[in-house]
Amino acid sequence: MRGTVLYGPGDIRFEDRETPRIEQPTDAVIRISATCVCGSDLWPYRGLQPLNGPTPMGHEYCGVVEAIGSAVKSVKPGQFVIGSFATSDNVCPNCQYGYQSSCNQREFITRAQAPMLRVPLADGTLVPTPDMPSDDLVPSLLTTSDVLGTGWFAADAANVKPGSTVVVVGDGAVGLLGVLSARQMGAERIIAMSRHEQRQNLAREFGATDIVTERGDDGVKRIVDMTNGIGADSVLECVGTQQSMMQAIRCTRKGGYASFVGVPHGVELSGEESFFAHVHLHGGPAPVRRYLPKLIELVLDKKINPGQVFDLTLPLEKVAEGYKAMDERRAIKTLLRP
Amino acid sequence: MRGTVLYGPGDIRFEDRETPRIEQPTDAVIRISATCVCGSDLWPYRGLQPLNGPTPMGHEYCGVVEAIGSAVKSVKPGQFVIGSFATSDNVCPNCQYGYQSSCNQREFITRAQAPMLRVPLADGTLVPTPDMPSDDLVPSLLTTSDVLGTGWFAADAANVKPGSTVVVVGDGAVGLLGVLSARQMGAERIIAMSRHEQRQNLAREFGATDIVTERGDDGVKRIVDMTNGIGADSVLECVGTQQSMMQAIRCTRKGGYASFVGVPHGVELSGEESFFAHVHLHGGPAPVRRYLPKLIELVLDKKINPGQVFDLTLPLEKVAEGYKAMDERRAIKTLLRP
Numbered sequence: 080m081r082g083t084v085l086y087g088p089g090d091i092r093f094e095d096r097e098t099p100r101i102e103q104p105t106d107a108v109i110r111i112s113a114t115c116v117c118g119s120d121l122w123p124y125r126g127l128q129p130l131n132g133p134t135p136m137g138h139e140y141c142g143v144v145e146a147i148g149s150a151v152k153s154v155k156p157g158q159f160v161i162g163s164f165a166t167s168d169n170v171c172p173n174c175q176y177g178y179q180s181s182c183n184q185r186e187f188i189t190r191a192q193a194p195m196l197r198v199p200l201a202d203g204t205l206v207p208t209p210d211m212p213s214d215d216l217v218p219s220l221l222t223t224s225d226v227l228g229t230g231w232f233a234a235d236a237a238n239v240k241p242g243s244t245v246v247v248v249g250d251g252a253v254g255l256l257g258v259l260s261a262r263q264m265g266a267e268r269i270i271a272m273s274r275h276e277q278r279q280n281l282a283r284e285f286g287a288t289d290i291v292t293e294r295g296d297d298g299v300k301r302i303v304d305m306t307n308g309i310g311a312d313s314v315l316e317c318v319g320t321q322q323s324m325m326q327a328i329r330c331t332r333k334g335g336y337a338s339f340v341g342v343p344h345g346v347e348l349s350g351e352e353s354f355f356a357h358v359h360l361h362g363g364p365a366p367v368r369r370y371l372p373k374l375i376e377l378v379l380d381k382k383i384n385p386g387q388v389f390d391l392t393l394p395l396e397k398v399a400e401g402y403k404a405m406d407e408r409r410a411i412k413t414l415l416r417p
Numbered sequence: 418m419r420g421t422v423l424y425g426p427g428d429i430r431f432e433d434r435e436t437p438r439i440e441q442p443t444d445a446v447i448r449i450s451a452t453c454v455c456g457s458d459l460w461p462y463r464g465l466q467p468l469n470g471p472t473p474m475g476h477e478y479c480g481v482v483e484a485i486g487s488a489v490k491s492v493k494p495g496q497f498v499i500g501s502f503a504t505s506d507n508v509c510p511n512c513q514y515g516y517q518s519s520c521n522q523r524e525f526i527t528r529a530q531a532p533m534l535r536v537p538l539a540d541g542t543l544v545p546t547p548d549m550p551s552d553d554l555v556p557s558l559l560t561t562s563d564v565l566g567t568g569w570f571a572a573d574a575a576n577v578k579p580g581s582t583v584v585v586v587g588d589g590a591v592g593l594l595g596v597l598s599a600r601q602m603g604a605e606r607i608i609a610m611s612r613h614e615q616r617q618n619l620a621r622e623f624g625a626t627d628i629v630t631e632r633g634d635d636g637v638k639r640i641v642d643m644t645n646g647i648g649a650d651s652v653l654e655c656v657g658t659q660q661s662m663m664q665a666i667r668c669t670r671k672g673g674y675a676s677f678v679g680v681p682h683g684v685e686l687s688g689e690e691s692f693f694a695h696v697h698l699h700g701g702p703a704p705v706r707r708y709l710p711k712l713i714e715l716v717l718d719k720k721i722n723p724g725q726v727f728d729l730t731l732p733l734e735k736v737a738e739g740y741k742a743m744d745e746r747r748a749i750k751t752l753l754r755p
Binding site (some may be wrong): 095176179332344348358 | 514515516521685692
């Protein structure tokens with residue numbers, strides 16, 4: 080088969096690779112129905128994260144089980160499944176506490192931009208749908224694998240509750256689905272920070288009540304002005320830069336909650352500022368496995384349509400163009416179909 | 418009157434100062450029954466925090482109301498009162514959310530090591546006791562003004578619940594009262610990190626079930642070994658150094674809670690480590706005013722005896738010796754009586 084490999088900044092190749100097969104009794108191999116490019120894939124693509132040689136890419140996936148190892152019990156060949164970008168045994172103490180993305184046996188998936196994928200710890204990582212879903216639901220189901228699960232975690236970690244005032248920092252697909260998640264959790268007011276018209280429109284469609292175009296200190300000032308002079312109850316940081324992190328913390332009211340789900344790159348927090356900020360801070364790799372059953376159900380019941388974040392669909396072999404379009408912010412998120 | 422002034426590292430003087438009087442209609446002036454030296458007073462005393470010239474000291478206090486301004490309604494002359502180290506109007510939005518130590522009108526008290534003290538925003542800052550307390554309760558009542566309130570906030574911010582496994586980093590008076598607080602909140606297991614025998618004994622008296630003497634990476638390893646390999650549910654950081662902060666975060670399980678109440682000095686948190694640590698982080702100046710009514714009640718009902726942290730009592734004019742004894746760790750905490 081052919082799969083996606085990043086050779087260096089801007090250098091994505093779709094090239095011959097070994098077809099995955101069962102290696103451990105706990106593995107499954109799935110035939111990918113859809114995969115996509117993640118905002119976090121852009122860090123190494125842009126040369127902002129070091130590579131150790133050519134690196135197979137892709138960690139968001141759904142598809143049909145092709146084969147299972149001898150120990151796998153919860154999925155079987157022919158089933159449609161979705162899995163987290165982080166594998167989990169779903170039984171270790173960290174998994175039991177709902178932090179499956181810190182499972183004691185965690186591996187990060189990293190070759191999903193391909194027609195076939197080996198998934199370790201299949202029982203604890205994959206969730207099957209009750210039936211074969213119709214093709215139009217596949218994009219939304221795909222989002223539960225990472226980008227929706229991450230937006231959902233951002234809202235959950237920021238303690239979004241019915242009636243909350245919420246700010247979302249970052250208008251990438253995660254931020255936009257953070258808006259959708261906050262709406263599902265009953266937020267009363269959702270302020271999306273974005274200066275990009277198409278993304279503003281999608282934010283509104285997902286439930287944003289206000290748009291703020293200012294950034295940095297100006298953005299903070301606008302948010303404080305809009306929130307009784309104190310800041311928002313819940314702020315979702317969905318980027319991972321120093322500026323966005325400080326913007327998020329400073330938009331949060333005393334005693335409020337700031338979550339951070341964008342993988343931090345070069346971020347340093349001052350202990351003293353964090354102390355006097357008086358906010359609750361929680362983040363990390365989203366424990367997608369915890370949310371998968373609920374999110375899959377919301378999609379299958381057509382309560383949400385998170386697949387709208389895909390504004391570019393390409394055949395898998397055009398993956399390089401998919402990266403380029405996202406890098407240049409011509410596309411919010413690229414869907415890839417084998 | 419005479420009051421305490423810090424002139425420079427190690428240079429505490431008890432010298433003539435103007436007797437405080439009502440300046441604003443919202444002020445009260447109280448005659449101090451007892452005051453004390455705080456761990457945070459040691460930062461400037463040790464030259465680890467810059468001074469802008471001679472600085473009046475002291476922010477923990479209780480005593481009898483001597484005079485009130487014309488707008489004060491909730492306390493009256495002759496009443497015994499305790500107040501927070503941070504003043505609050507108790508009506509602004511931050512106060513309403515329970516974060517009175519970030520009140521929009523907050524001032525930090527800083528001349529309590531004296532026989533008389535002016536307290537701004539008396540209505541929102543001071544809490545009277547129902548009757549004049551007996552003298553033996555005064556030390557414990559004094560602790561509610563800061564050191565107990567801060568230990569209580571540490572446990573609350575670290576989400577201590579019935580059945581929790583708790584670690585306390587720091588064996589100063591705040592850490593010891595963090596142990597007491599965690600016990601009151603129903604923690605099942607409380608591990609105090611201390612290598613000082615007298616403090617270990619007091620920690621056990623306050624409810625510690627285990628003592629760990631190792632620090633830094635060795636301390637983290639011990640805690641992880643003692644907690645099913647995953648770390649503790651709740652970790653209270655009661656020091657404020659880089660080492661103690663990292664020790665606290667690394668002792669916390671994924672999805673667990675680390676609080677920090679020691680004023681951070683030179684602490685920097687790596688965004689990336691905070692991300693993969695997967696902990697909840699909350700801290701800041703303790704909103705003592707929120708807890709005062711409950712803590713005063715616990716003391717008056719003799720359910721707790723936090724005054725045990727005072728192992729040195731001096732007449733107020735010997736305040737310099739009180740600082741010295743704490744600096745040299747000969748005393749856990751110095752009580753000063755005018």
